[in-house]
Structures are given as C-alpha cells and as structure tokens.
Amino acid sequence: MKHYSVFAVAREALRQHTGWDRAWAKAEPKKKYDVIIVGAGGHGLATAYYLGKNHGIRNVAILEKGWLGGGNTGRNTTIIRSNYLQDPSAAIYEKSRSLYETLSQDLNYNIMFSPRGVMMLAQTQHEIRGYQRTAHANGLQGVETAFIGPDKVKELCPIINISGPRYPVLGALWQPRGGTARHDAVAWGYARACSAMGMDIIQQCEVTGIRRDAGKVVGVDTTKGPIDCDKLALVTAGHIGVMANMAGFRLPVESLALQALVSEPIKPVMDVVVMANTVHGYMSQSDKGEMVIGGGTDGFNNYTQRGSFHHIEETVRALVETFPMISRLKMLRQWGGIVDMTGDRSPILSKTPVEGIFVNCGWGTGGFKAIPGSGWAMAELMAKGASPLTEEFSMWRFREGKFIDESVAAGVAH
C-alpha cells in the first residue's frame, strides 16, 4: 500500500498521478475464511479492521451487496458525539469518538475528523433538567461535556436565534470535542487498511443464504457462489432482519426511512453542530459549505431509500425558526437511508442463537459516530467471546427488560 502524504502527492503530480494504486484490491471470494462479515459499511469494515489490527485475525472477507460505504455510512449527517446518558452508551460512543481523534493517522487516510463542538439545545425547562442530568452522568463517565447558558450558545453559534417567540433557547449541552468527519472517507479509509492487511473486500456479492450445521454456522451462499467460514458477522443495518431470517432467528428491529438534506454551499457561517430536539432538527456546515440538515424518521416501516416530503417540511420549518438566515438558502438535495430501530433505540452487538454468528445492528439514527467504537468492540466480542463494551448490548436484553433507553435525554435526534 502506497503511503499517503503531501510528498507522495507531489511526487505523483510530476508523473501525472500514474503511480497511485487501487485504494483497495479487487477480490474474488476464496473457498473459506476464518471470518466473513456481511456488509461493507463503516461498521462492517471497522469490525474487520480491528479483527486484524487488535486480534491478528486477517483471513477475513467482507461481502457487500452493492458498493462499499453505500448504505447509511454514505447517507448520514456525519455528526460525532458521545454525550450519551446511559453508561453502556457513553462507553461505546466515547470509545468511538476517541478513536476518531486519531483515525486519520491510524488509517493513513484523512477522514477529516473535525472536533468543532456539538451542542444540543435546551428549549424547555424539562430539557434543561435532562441535559443537566446528562452532564452529571458524563462527568462520571469520563465524557467531556458541560451545560452552557444561552449567551454562550449565541457566542459559539451566532446565526442561532436564541429568543424565538415559541421556544427560546435556554441553554445547551455542549461537547467541545464532538464534531464531524467525512463519511465516505471513513469507509474508504477502513477499506484501504483492511485490504492492505490482506482481507478481501468483495463488492456486488449478495448473500442469499446462511448455511448451518448442528446449530453452528458453516458458511454463506452468495451470488458469487458458496463461501465457508468459521465465524460470521451480520452488519447490514436496515436489512438486518432479512439476514436474521436467513440465519433462522428474529431480531427486535424495525426498518424505517430517515431523511436528510443539504443546502447549496455558502461561505463559512456556522462552526459548530447544533441539534434542536424540541423542534426536531439538526444542522451543521460541511467543509464544502453546504448546510447539512437531518430530521426524523418516517412513521412507517420501509425499505426504499427515500422518504416522504412531510418530514423534510417539518425539519426545515424547525430550522428556519432556529436559524432564520437559512430561509433564503435553497435545498439542493434530499435523500433517505434505511435505519434499523430497536425497541430501546440502542444497538445490538451480540452473539446469536446460532453458534458462530454475531450481529451488529440497531444503530438506528446514530450509527456513523459509533463506527470505530462499534468495530473495536465487535472485533473483541468475535475474537474473545466477550467485550465489556458490548456486554449490555446483547440481543437478549429485550427478553430481560434490560433496556438501554437514550430517548430519555436524546429526544428524537441521535
């Protein structure tokens, strides 16, 4: 793998960039792998990467029905934060956030992690108390957050209207080391690193069946033929129910369309990420200058990667109220992704009823920020059979009633 640096770019510039290799190798499936990962999104690729890096398991294939990073990894609003309320959530999201801090250097790929700060607005007394609670919890969890007043909100984000007639801004939960990253680059960076470790990333390869023998996984059937494996990880987000069905078990997951939109690009005007849960919307400005806007999920189950306009309208209305200056910006593009929602809106990283099969799903509306941590934890679970980070995220928690409910603090937006 060619090392990326400014010098490498300069060197290549002198020879018309003919020397650049493929970012990841083209691969055809081998007969057997130690581990097969279904789904080459961020979570699947990160799982593979940490299997190789942390646990020395490199005979790994990552199978992808479409193109890598083409699901929710390439469709989200790129927000990274770890200001979660419940201990298990804070642990895995903060692990993830801290891995993001150095991910560009680890992968030798600029994923543009930008800790520009994330604030979640408190616009009711109830929200103030909720975020104060989160701040107290974060203090004990080792997550750096603070509850800030409206003046500080205005100072950090001058375009915000803190004295709107309907829901004045009363304060915010502020995480200074939260931020954004370039979503595609996260997938590409992991893919390149996995490929460099000798792993096979096989795109356009749909899994059509999961072969089991005596309650244990032995391989998968794919559109490129059968492939054997010792361990299998299902990491397919919105389509996880389809995979579980193939493996003969069910998951408490619903698939819903979540939408986002961007404005036309403008010169920098907003340095921080703002989430406004009372009015339902969140916004940040990308390095290209687009205002990146996310809203809620549609109220019906859906596999098409598009949503209804009504949600776009609700979201834009909320943000025009919060940031009046965007009224004269224009919506450039709206799109949707299929998110996998569990009963408690927290993920599942778990063994399954089939020996050797593991699931990583249920990230719902908040998966991007979790990619490195999720991969790290999942790799540990698969390699060692247990991980403190995944301990509470078992699929059996729903049977026990041991929910990890974040809606307490997070409202709608993740």
Added chain:
Amino acid sequence: MSTRLAEGGRLIDRSQAVKFTFNGKHFKGFAGDTLASALLANDQMMVGRSFKYHRPRGVVAAGAEEPNALVNLGKGGTFEPNQRATTTEVFDGLAATSQNHWPSLEFDVGAINTYLARFLPAGFYYKMFIHPRPFWKYIYEPFIRQSAGLGKAPKDRDADTYEHFHAFVDVLVIGGGIAGLAAAREAGRAGARVMLIEQTADWGGRAVVDGVKLGGKDAGVWVKDTLQELETMPNVDLRRRTMGAGVYDHGYVLAYERLRDHVPEMDGPRHRLWRIRARRTITATGAIERPLSFAGNDVPGVLLASAVRDYLVNFGVSVGDRTVVVTNNDDAYRTALALHSHGLIVPAIVDARPQGGGELAAAAKAAGIRVANGMAVAVVKGGKRVTGVTLCLQAGEGAPLEEIACDCVAMSGGWSPVVHLWSHCGGKLSWDDDQAMFRPDAGRPPTGADGAPMVIAAGTANGHLATAGAVADGWAAGLAAAKAAGHAGKTGTAPKGEDAAAAAPLPVWLMPQGASYAKRSKAWLDFQNDVKVSDVQLAAQEGFESVEHAKRYTTLGMATDQGKLSNINGLATLSNALNVTIPQVGTTTFRPPYTPISMGAIAGVARDALFQPVRKTPIHDWHEANGADFEPVGQWRRPYAFPRKGESVHDAVMREVKNTRTNVGLLDASTLGKLVVTGPDAGRFLDMLYTNMISTLPVGKCRYGLMCNENGFLIDDGVVARIDEQTWLCHTTTGGAERIHGHMEDWLQCEWWDWKVYVANVTEQFAQIGVVGPKARDVLESLGGMDLSKEALPFMQWADGKIGEFDARVYRISFSGELSYEVAVPASQGRAFWDALLKAGEAHGIMPYGTECLHIMRAEKGFIMIGDETDGTVIPQDLNLGWAISKKKDDYLGKRAQERSHMTDPNRWKLVGLETLDGSVIPDGAYAIGDGVNANGQRNTQGRVTSTYFSPTLGKGIAMGLVLNGPDRMGEVIEFTKGKDVTVKARIVDQVFYDKAGEKQNA
C-alpha cells in the same frame, strides 16, 4: 465581443429598458431578459469563479442546467446567494454580485489553485493534511472551508413570505414545451382535470427557438393556438414559473412557483410550494444538451450550442462575433445557421463525425459555412475569454492542424432527456445506443399505490428528440393519462411535426479520442466543482469503480446543478476507463428537488408565532396581562410564576408556595388532559390501560391511576373520576393528553377493535381551576352555591353543581397536600370564574401560582411527577407505587413486562427522599456516586436525583431520587455530584416531607 444585436429577440421588449448592476457596474437590459442574457448583451463574459481552482467562469447554458453563472442577489432582508443568472429574470434595480473570489472577480488570489491543479487532483485531501494532527482543525480545514462555499451567507432575516397550496388533479403535466402542451390539450379534451406547469416564463420550449414546423405551421403559431384552446378549458390550470420539483410515493408531486422573483415590488408571497396529488403525472421535461470534453472547454465564451442559439433568438444577443461550432450531431447546425442568418460569422463547423451530418449540414454548406468533418477541437485558446481554437483530428491524439481565431465556441455533445422526475420515485432507465443517451424505460415506471404506473414520460424527455416524435408522444401521453384517470371524452388527432432528415450522432466522450494527459487534465466535466476527465480516470485507476464512488471521490455532479451537464459525460468517461459499457456503470440516484428550492418556501407560513401555534387556556390573557413568566409545556405556555414588580422569579415562587400553604392559591389547571372514556366496555378497557382497578370505582368517586406501556414503564398518571355507569373522565398530564388519547385509540383500533368504547379528548372544553390552601373552602363558599363541606364532598370525590352563577364540576383532589378543590367550568365561563375567585379570595389573601410552585408543593408532599421521577425507564414499583397496582386483575398493559427478570431484580434503584446535610439544594440531574469504576472505566453510581428544590416551607433543600435499595437504607448518607470534582452529601429519608398524615388535604 458579446453584444445586443440591433434587431431580434422574441422574448424581450425593446421598448422597456431596465437598469441593473453587476459588481457595482451599471448595465442596461430589456424587459424579458434573463440576467444572463442581459450580462452577455453588455459583454460581461466572465461571471464567476469555480469552486476548487477559482477558474474564470462564463455563462455556459441558458436554462436550469447552468453550473457557472451563480450570483449573489439583492441586499439585506432580500439578499440571496447562488442565484442562477440564466433563470433569473432581470428587473429594474436588480443588484447582482459575483461569487467565490477575493479580492475581485477579475483578480482572484484563489486562482493560484489553478496553477497548483496538478497537486490537487481528485481526492487530494484524503491523502494530505494528515500530519500533524491538530493542523486539520486549526489550519488546513479553515483554509479549505474559506476557499470553498461559493456565495455569501444571508445575514438578515428574510423579508419575504411564502405559502403552500394543495391541488388534486387527474393529470399533472410538467413542462410546457410542445409535448407538454399536446399532452395537456389532449387530456383536457378528454375531460380530465389538468394542471400544466412550466418552469420558465414562456411556453413552447425549444421548438419555438428552433423554428420547427408543426402541422404545417411555425411552431410559434402552433404553440399560440394550442394555448388559446387550453385557456378556454375550465378543467385546465396553466402555470408558468412553476417547476416540478419532486415526485414522491403515491402520486404526490411537489411544484415550486416563483411568484414575484421577477417583480419584487409586487405584494404577496415570494414563492408558493404546491403539493399536488395527481392520478397520473406526465413528465414532458425536455432534454439538456451535453458539453463536449476538450481541453479548455471551460474558458468563458465556450457555451452549449443550444444556449448560443437561445441568446440569439430569444434575446437578440450574439455571444461572439466569430463562433466556431463543435458537434457530434446535427442539432448544432441549427446554431450555425441561425448565427449565419443574423449576419454573424461562423468560421467553421467542426463535426467529429467522419461522414458528417444530414440535411441541416447540407443547408449549412449551401449557406457557405465551412464544415470540417472528422475534426475536433484540440485546445481552446484564451484565459478569461476565448480567443481561438486549435483543430485536430478526432481520431488522433490532438496534433494541431490549424488555428482559428474566434471569440465564441458553441459545443454540442448530443442531448440527454431530463429523466429526473421520472427517476425520483423509482422509474428506471434504459440506454439508447443509437442516440447515445439514457431514456425512461416504459416497462419499469414508478408505480402508485394501486401498482399501476403513475408517471408517464413524454416528448424529448422520453427520448423522442425529433419534433414529430416528441409532439406525437406528448399527445399519446395525454390521452393515456386521461384514460388511466377515468376520462375518455372526445379527443383530437395527433399533431404532425416535421423534421429535417438527420444523420446519426456519434458518441464522443473525449475530444480528440486519444487526448494526452495534458489535454485530459484540461477537459472539464463538472465546470462548477472543477472535475476533469483526468479526475474521473484517476478515480477509476484507484478502484472507485462504482458510479457512486467515482462521484463522491471526484465530487462530479455534486455541485448546485447536481450534474445536469456533467453526469452523462462523467459516467461515459468512467465506463471507458473501466472498459465496460455505459449501462453497466449505471447512473447515480436522482434526488429531489430538480433544481434547488428555497427553504422559506418549504417552511411556508409556519414562522414566528405561527411556527407552532400556542394553545391558550381561557385564562391565558389574564396571565399575560398580569406579568406571568411563561414556560413552554407541550404546545401550551403555562405561567411558571407570577413575579410582581421588582420581584425576581425565584422570590415570586417562594411567595406563591408560602401563600398557598398558609392562605389560598389559584392555579390554572386547564391544560391538564381530560379524556372522556365511555361505552359498555369502557370499564374493561380502563382496567387494561391502568395498573389499578378502575371498573370498580363507584360513581362519584375519584382514583389516582397509573398507566404503563407494554414494556412496563410508567408513561402517565392522573386522577380518574367515575361519571356514570358507562363513563369515566381520565385526567392526564398536560403534555400527555394527545399522546395518551392516541395510545388509547391505538389499542382500541388495532387490538380491541370489537370493544364498545368511545374516547373523546375534552381538554379544551373546560377551564379547570385549582383552589388550593387552608382557606380554599372559605373562598368557594363565599361565592355561594353547592355544598362543599367535608361531609358533602370528602377527599377523592367529585360533584356537579353551581358555584355562584357558574356550572361547576368540583373534584376534591390535591397535588399539593393542601385542602384543594379542582373546579371545572365550561371553557366559556373560565375567565369569569377566575375573576370571580380572585375577587372572592381577596379577603383571604388569594394569589395565583405557577407551575414551579406546583412542582415544589408536590415535591414537599412526596408526589411523583411524570417526566421527573419517570424517564421511560422507570416502573411503578421503583416509585413505591405498588399500592396502585392491582393484584386482582389478570392483565393490564405492562403487567407481563414487569415480571421480566430485570424488572423484578431486587437491586433496582427505588424512590426515596433526600436531604442535604448542609441544607443546600442538590443540583438538578445529580448522580449518587458509588464505589470504584466499572469494566469500561466509568465511575460506578448508586442513584440519581429526580426532583430537587429549595423548600420554602421547610427552609432547606429537599429532593427525591432513585437510589440503589433506597427504601432499605433510610438515614444513610450518600454523595451526589455537584460540579467538577465537587460533591454534596445527602441523607436518605422518607420522600414525604410535608404533612405525612395527610390531615391537610383531608380537612
């Protein structure tokens, strides 16, 4: 130079001059001009700078596909960035400035990037700026952000208004060219309700510019006749300046009408967003011409051939004195012929096809224009505008053969149907090899709720590039759509179009075919985002083989034009690089909107006070007039407290508590949810909904009830009153009324649909006022009327009657621990009753109190509050509310869930009271610290505060909290977080701090 010709221009009114400015320079145009045509008429060739390299940019197109001519428009409250000059109609006083340069358009420091371009290929930023780590946030990224971004951000509040309209039609026709007109007319004749929308200000589309013949008439005449007929049809609605923005599931279409962008002085909303339900939608959206990829194709003065023709015919503007036409198809010959007929010079038509063109080519030759077949442009000369072209063989590697001086290049790489709206909701495309384009695949259309096709593509948008095919296809689409919508009235025959015999186009994706790297790295695909042929080839080389990868890696098609000009050329380049066919590469996903639409239009009228209208109780006005400090609760705004002049909110709360505890307070409790549940099965239903037994409650009595969801968690509480044999009135929390009503309906409609129960939300039918405090009875009795004595109306009973002149339903319930009457009167009597109580209470020291006083009093009394003691993870058992859970019932919502292992775990956190050792108030949200850390290195916790207040009654801080094994640890002292590394010690005590025996509320 580009200039206005002395004559011509079918869309401009030369009698009406308009003045406008560009970068402060004063220019003149005519009514009917677009900003682009008016700028060109004034020889303003350069209009902006590109995104990445800050290259000089000129107008390249004449319509919605324009990637370059984006300007800042207006000032202050009407300032708007990124306005497309080609679709902006010029008006008197228009002020535009160019974008993305510093210090000026002509001299831009950022243009240094163009010299560094070789160091900044596609995706360069993924490979650089990695070390040292902090530099990304503090140095590299701010620089990149500043140099990107195009237009400036608006600063002021939008001065305009917007609105939404809804329409329901049989047939929606999008596009007012000849196909759309033919479709609308035929659907209209058949009797269908038709809406025809056109994004520009005039009808007829390209046919009129091209001067084709229809039914033996000039296209212009045909369009006029057709419009006349349409205008007489009462079932047809025609709208110009209205763009089809998006097609969604179930025949839902979004359209965007620009009402007064062209006449800003007019009153009324600026934009109107149409939400249309159409049985069938016809997309007659035309086609967009493709640029050709040759070196220097981005130099100002290189335009689409059709655009050069548009400026000439529509606006009387010649872009150049000497125009070289470069093409791979016959259509561009029209441009040469039009220029020639206006007396302008066409030094050569460079036709990449070795065999040349058809009838139009013959006409050009006959007119004396030189036609060079099999030739290509090797490179365009010039920096800020074209000065000439060097020609070469298309088949070769670009060896220069001759140089031609010119000031304009008109290019045509063929046409791509506008398939966006067809594709938005799942319509698929097929590749047409003969015409080298994607066209809608009629076999795989977007389907509606009935499974039938809901969109019909028509005309050029359906791949019929020639006149005859386009107009016949439009006509047929109109008929088919009307029929599918159930209308089969008498219709006409298909209009006949006439076309010159054309030679086949030759797909040309790179010019010349064997262009060197130097040429490929100067051949632009995406003019705005600066993506060149070499960039897409690099993407392919590095394995970004999927069209989505290549797009994202290079940013091709991600600019404000969303790749209208660049997409097909880009994916053809990609397919060549990968050595696969174009359909194998496929297209990126088309997403709404077709062109960007204003956020203001999307938000509509829902701004400021109308954003979410405030619900008001009948007494709201009094609160406002008497200085209430409000807080939002659900959609209401409730008084938090009533501070007096010079009094702080905190002091007001303290006063209100003390007064209510010693005299009497008045609470507007009208916002509390009131749901009437009635019917033969109502009791059975409520037994399932509440954890308690409700069906056995005697008429006339009240009971405090708890409601859980199916996961066992407490979701609402309130007092239930039995009104009669079949009827109960359920009080909910203020924020819970609609949610609980929905919850009830959910179960009734989805699960117990055969139960005879009716639920009505009567929250707003009553004003409910709490008269609270030791003197409450005195105040009410002084008004006269019903017997409110302890004997007649004991605690937890209700009665109907008269209080004074008011029709009252009096509940003896208490959320404060005081003697308390909650009196409901019809909403219409609410304010008068409030006033009467205030007057009657004067002698007893009555004062209104707000929500904070309410909260403190209930906390002093140890009552839980939904949303404080509960957060979606708490079950009633955690709150020591086991007494409110019936042991007799077989089932209730949440019962099974509450039996799960985690719910019955003896180590759950349970509710207790808390008292700090120093009398201070524990902070909101504080956690009780446990011993050590967990496996993830987090400090262990053993509880948390749920409600915490300064109690004026007790003169110290009190709190409730959930604590591990709390009720078993009375008297123990534990530590709570207070701030960074600061804690506060508190003793676990009983949660009831006030009147434990309940003597006061029972009084």
